[in-house]
Amino acid sequence: MSPTIGIAARYMLDMLSADDVAQQWLLWWAGDSVGVVLFAPLLLLLWPSNQPGAMPRYRFLLPLLMTTILVVAGSMTLSRLELAEARAKLSQQVQTLTDLSFLTxxxxxxxxxxxxxxxxxxxxxxxxxxxxxxxxxxxxxxxxxxxxxxxxxxxxxxxxxxxxxxxxxxxxxxxxxxxxxxxxxxxxxxxxxxxxxxxxxxxxxxxxxxxxxxxxxxxxxxxxxxxxxxxxxxxxxxxxxxxxxxxxxxxxxxxxxxxxxxxxxxxxxxxxxxxxxxxxxxxxxxxxxxxxxxxxxxxxxxxxxxxxxxxxxxxxxxxxxxxxxxxxxxxxxxxxxxVGREAINRMVRWSYIGFSLLAGLLVAFAVLSSRAYQLATDQQHRVIRNSRELLNAIIDSTGDQVAAVDTEFKITTFNPAYAEYVQQVFETNPQVGQVIDSMPPRSSADMEYASDIRSNIKKALAGDPTRTSKKVSLAGRTKVFEVSYTPIISSDGSVIGATRIARDVTPQRA
CATH class of the missing domain: 3.30.450.350 (CHASE domain)
Structure with a gap:
């Protein structure tokens, strides 16, 4: 409203030419806009806030102060660079003009x-x-x-x-x-x-x-x-x-x-x-x-x-x-x-207006988005933490042996049932980052882990789920396990690992 009324009045009073209306309006509007986005954050800082989890005011002052310093330094630097660039461009225009229109x-x-x-x-x-x-x-x-x-x-x-x-x-x-x-x-x-x-x-x-x-x-x-x-x-x-x-x-x-x-x-x-x-x-x-x-x-x-x-x-x-x-x-x-001043001003003005608007928006973004970013980040962390806790609880509570590997056959996670199984068969404790088939079994164990586990995981990594049935000797007893190998697929559709889930089906086979 302010630049529109002001520029219209100046134009109607013959104080402004038609060629300069657009530039003067944008210059006026840019000045008002920068003023708003610079002073509004300061008022918000002084306004009392009783919201739970509100950040201390000094947490806002630091980004505001740093951004203001960058704005001032950037404005001065840009003005000098634009002036030098404008003079260089004018020099090139003069040379072209001289070569084409005067020397000929x-x-x-x-x-x-x-x-x-x-x-x-x-x-x-x-x-x-x-x-x-x-x-x-x-x-x-x-x-x-x-x-x-x-x-x-x-x-x-x-x-x-x-x-x-x-x-x-x-x-x-x-x-x-x-x-x-x-x-x-x-x-x-x-x-x-x-x-x-x-x-x-x-x-x-x-x-x-x-x-x-x-x-x-x-x-x-x-x-x-x-x-x-x-x-x-x-x-x-x-x-x-x-x-x-x-x-x-x-x-x-x-x-x-x-x-x-x-x-x-x-x-x-x-x-x-x-x-x-x-x-x-x-x-x-x-x-x-x-x-x-x-x-x-x-x-x-x-x-x-x-x-x-x-x-x-x-x-x-x-x-x-x-x-x-x-x-x-x-x-x-x-x-x-x-070269008249209007020639250089015409070349510098547009870039300076654009920088002023960008600087003002940067100040507003630095101040007003700090709290929103913190709340969003905290919420995402809570969601991820809750999801991970729920997933771990589900995996730990099941009696099936659950283990996951990445594309290099290294263990990324496992549940207590799998750890107990490895302890009984291999007399060792599994570790995250350990290659899943690197542990040698006892000589008396008829164990699929030592025979074809790698080939089954390869099939799963290739996107082909596999199910097998294996007999294992545990504590002098022969048990039958039904083992499933399933690919882990990311959100973009690529395979990033595989799971191995083994279930004791000895009672059903008796």
């Missing part, structure tokens, strides 16, 4: 370099060839667009525009955009990097063909950096009002004979430009991090010292517990992961 980011971008190799190896590439080659790459959800932008010198501009119009691209012109993002003719410059081919999605709102990437300051800086270093550059750029803060990869394509850095400026053929939606790129990682209650941020560091937050964000003054880095173009992407 570079592999998702690497197909763009295949387009670069395609242009480097080809003297001339048509639009149809470009679209066919880049179709699979541009279909990836994180690839917004793939452009080919050749370098066009100022004295080549008119011929390049005329050639594109002759190829069927009507009204083609090297252009830029005005304040309303409407295409206008690009002003004169030393060189241009217009989009000649573009693999764009069907729902694209802006046709980039003819747009000069070199006209924009941020793109021009990235282009110049790529030419100077000879490697691709990656920048976060606003390409269009519908494409803000996208990752743009500028991959330079040089003439085959360019070997030295001084030749790169004149030997640049153009750029393969990949426009990447890094929100889609990081989406699998983001979903996995949220599912594991992990906080993260991915930061890009360029060779020029620029630093850009790409995804996620760690709270201020939070030190990351794990860091991993990969190189993408001219940037280093660093992943920083911090």
């Amino acid at each position: 980011l570079k592999e998702k971008i690497s197909p763009l370099y295949a387009v670069q190799s395609f242009f480097s190896a080809s003297e001339r590439v048509t639009e149809e060839e470009f679209l066919r080659f880049s179709e699979h790459i541009s279909s990836q959800p994180h690839i917004v667009r793939v452009d080919w932008a050749p370098r066009v010198a100022a004295n080549q501009r008119q011929g390049f525009e005329a050639g594109e119009r002759a190829q069927g691209t009507s009204k083609f012109a090297i252009s830029t955009v005005d304040e309303d993002w409407q295409k206008i003719s690009a002003p004169a410059g030393e060189d241009y990097y217009p989009v000649q081919f573009s693999a764009i999605s069907e729902d694209a709102t802006f046709n980039s063909v003819g747009l000069d990437h070199g006209h924009f300051d941020d793109r021009r800086r990235a282009i110049n950096t790529a030419i100077r270093t000879g490697e691709a550059t990656a920048r976060i750029i606003n390409l269009h009002p519908s494409l803000t803060n996208v990752l743009v990869l500028f991959i330079p394509v040089f003439e085959p004979e360019v070997d030295r850095a001084s030749e790169r400026q004149d030997g640049i053929k153009g750029f393969v430009i990949g426009i990447i939606d890094f929100r889609q790129l990081f989406l699998p990682f983001d979903l996995a991090a949220r599912a594991n209650q992990l906080r993260y941020q991915i930061t890009g560091f360029s060779n020029d010292g620029d630093q850009t937050l790409l995804a996620g964000a760690l709270p201020a003054d939070t030190l990351p517990a794990w860091s991993h880095s990969i190189r993408v173009a001219d940037q280093i992407w660093r992943l920083d992961i911090a």
Whole structure:
């Protein structure tokens, strides 16, 4: 009642989220339950008892004290072990998450370099060839667009525009955009990097063909950096009002004979430009991090010292517990992961609740079952003792010779009649644990004990009851005994011994 009402009230007052209702209810219920099973035994100890045979209170205090010490020690130990295990498990999850979702980011971008190799190896590439080659790459959800932008010198501009119009691209012109993002003719410059081919999605709102990437300051800086270093550059750029803060990869394509850095400026053929939606790129990682209650941020560091937050964000003054880095173009992407308290608490809480309930039940069991166990044990002992006494009385009172052996032919019990018989025939006293046929008879005794007793007991141990008739000379008189060999069967059906019962039938045979 208490946790149900309390948790329901907190949930209705928006003090508790729906995801935490089950855990908070169980935590509350466990606390109340442990309190009950810990304090109820103490009250029972203080309650006077006049029951006959009641145990002294100190007999209860010892198991209660020992159990309480074990509970406290076990709780502290479990908390530390669970915390260590939770951290180890989180570390493994972070490693798996990093391997599968972060380190593979570079592999998702690497197909763009295949387009670069395609242009480097080809003297001339048509639009149809470009679209066919880049179709699979541009279909990836994180690839917004793939452009080919050749370098066009100022004295080549008119011929390049005329050639594109002759190829069927009507009204083609090297252009830029005005304040309303409407295409206008690009002003004169030393060189241009217009989009000649573009693999764009069907729902694209802006046709980039003819747009000069070199006209924009941020793109021009990235282009110049790529030419100077000879490697691709990656920048976060606003390409269009519908494409803000996208990752743009500028991959330079040089003439085959360019070997030295001084030749790169004149030997640049153009750029393969990949426009990447890094929100889609990081989406699998983001979903996995949220599912594991992990906080993260991915930061890009360029060779020029620029630093850009790409995804996620760690709270201020939070030190990351794990860091991993990969190189993408001219940037280093660093992943920083911090573990919130809720991640560890979620992993530790369930085991601690289970241990608390178990500990409380153990205390209650140790205290409340002591008396019940003693009474049950005493009662069982009385029943066994009474049964044994009754059985011994029955065996001792009979005039028949009764003896029992185990599976190794050793005597386990016998009655006075059997002891008297052995004394008369063998002039010795039988002993428990003695092999039943190990006593030699007197030479004058015609005694079945020395002849076939072992074979008859073997039959009984095999589950085959046997009855024989034997003549024995006792005190100068011949007596006839009817002897029965019967298996002793346990409660599980197995034979655990055999009985030998001999009855004097001399009067009936006379």
